Amino acid sequence: MADKNAVVLLSGGLDSATILAIARSEGFQCYALTFRYGQRHKRETEAAKKIAHSLAVTEHRIIDIDLARFGGSALTDLTIEVPKDGADLGDSAQIPQTYVPARNTIFLSYALAWAEVLGAFDIFIGVNTTDYSGYPDCRAEFIAAFEKTANLATAAAVRGRGHYHINTPIIEMTKGEIILIGTRLGVDYSLTHSCYDPDEQGRSCGRCDSCKFRLKGFAEAGLKDPIVYVK
Numbered sequence: 001m002a003d004k005n006a007v008v009l010l011s012g013g014l015d016s017a018t019i020l021a022i023a024r025s026e027g028f029q030c031y032a033l034t035f036r037y038g039q040r041h042k043r044e045t046e047a048a049k050k051i052a053h054s055l056a057v058t059e060h061r062i063i064d065i066d067l068a069r070f071g072g073s074a075l076t077d078l079t080i081e082v083p084k085d086g087a088d089l090g091d092s093a094q095i096p097q098t099y100v101p102a103r104n105t106i107f108l109s110y111a112l113a114w115a116e117v118l119g120a121f122d123i124f125i126g127v128n129t130t131d132y133s134g135y136p137d138c139r140a141e142f143i144a145a146f147e148k149t150a151n152l153a154t155a156a157a158v159r160g161r162g163h164y165h166i167n168t169p170i171i172e173m174t175k176g177e178i179i180l181i182g183t184r185l186g187v188d189y190s191l192t193h194s195c196y197d198p199d200e201q202g203r204s205c206g207r208c209d210s211c212k213f214r215l216k217g218f219a220e221a222g223l224k225d226p227i228v229y230v231k
Contacts, residue, residue, distance in 0.1 A: 005029045005120035006167070007111045010060070012047030014192045014214055015126035015170060018182035020055050022169045023124045025185055031118060032060040033111055037103070038068025038076045043202050047193035054188055063110060073100040075196060082197040084207035095134045096209060098196055104137035108146050112164065116154050121162035123150075130174050143168055175217025183223065190226035203230045 006028035010016045023030050034048040045062060052060035071077035074097040083097055104125065111123045127138040136142065143166050150164040151157040157164055170178050182189065194214045195204035204211050206229040218225040 003029055003119075004122075005031060005058075005115075005118050006122040006124055007031045007033055007115045007118070007120055008057070008124040009107055009111055009126065010034050010048045010052060010057075011126070012044040012049075012051060012192065013126070013194045013210075014175075014182070014189060014217070015128060015178060016048075017051045017055070017187050017189070017192050018178050018185075019124045019126040019167075019169055020051065020057070021182055021185035021187045023122075023167070024055060028122065028124075030055070030057045030124075031114065031120070032057040033107075033114060034060065034062045035107060035110070036062060036064045037100070037106075038066045040075055040078060040082075040196075041198055041202075043193045043195070043198050047191055050191040051188075054191055055186075061114070065106070065110075067100060067103065067106070070101065074098050075100055082205075082208050084197070084205065086209060095136065098209065099135050102137070104135075104142070105146065108150075108166065112150050112154065115164070116156050119156070119161075121156075121164050122167055123164065124167045124169070126170060127168050128170055128173065128175075128178070130172055138171075140168070140171060143171070174220060175213055176220025179217050179221040179223060183221070192227070194227075199230055203228045205230055 004027050006023050008020045008023050008030050010032040032052045068076040074080040074082045147166045194210045196208040196210050197205050
């Protein structure tokens, strides 16, 4: 087909920047989708704007939804502290307080709606199960179930116009592998933001699980993390 379009979920973090670069390298015209969902800071969406510009997306939309109205997560409820300095990094038996209820289900649903309007049948999401935070909506089983739902729930699929595919190119990679691939594809990781609890200047804490996974990944890749940390 003349246009090979994909909707890419772009949070502003390391993983989503990498999958955007991967989608571009595979020849997709990329439509990036970012959410202001009531998270505790704006650094993510600011980073997403810079990444979208840097990687020359076809269009970037930022959608406002308010998951803070429900709370239930340290990322959307300021009365819940972001866990730091945990010794159980990567313990998938525990679902951390930074899990946002049904977040990826909601984000993928929006991405599916836009994809159907665009006539796109590919959606990219940066879920990962190797360096795993214990989020149930990052597992391959969930992705397969949502893909099945997408092909049952849309007019485009039911009428045989195409088959929706939820692309998860980094799902089985380590953070170090993700960083090396992104570096080869020209991702500027200084534009990305991963921290769950940055300070007022936007500096990353270096102590939350997301920062620790990120630092571990750069160490494994033999590279220096280009962002600024509090310590």
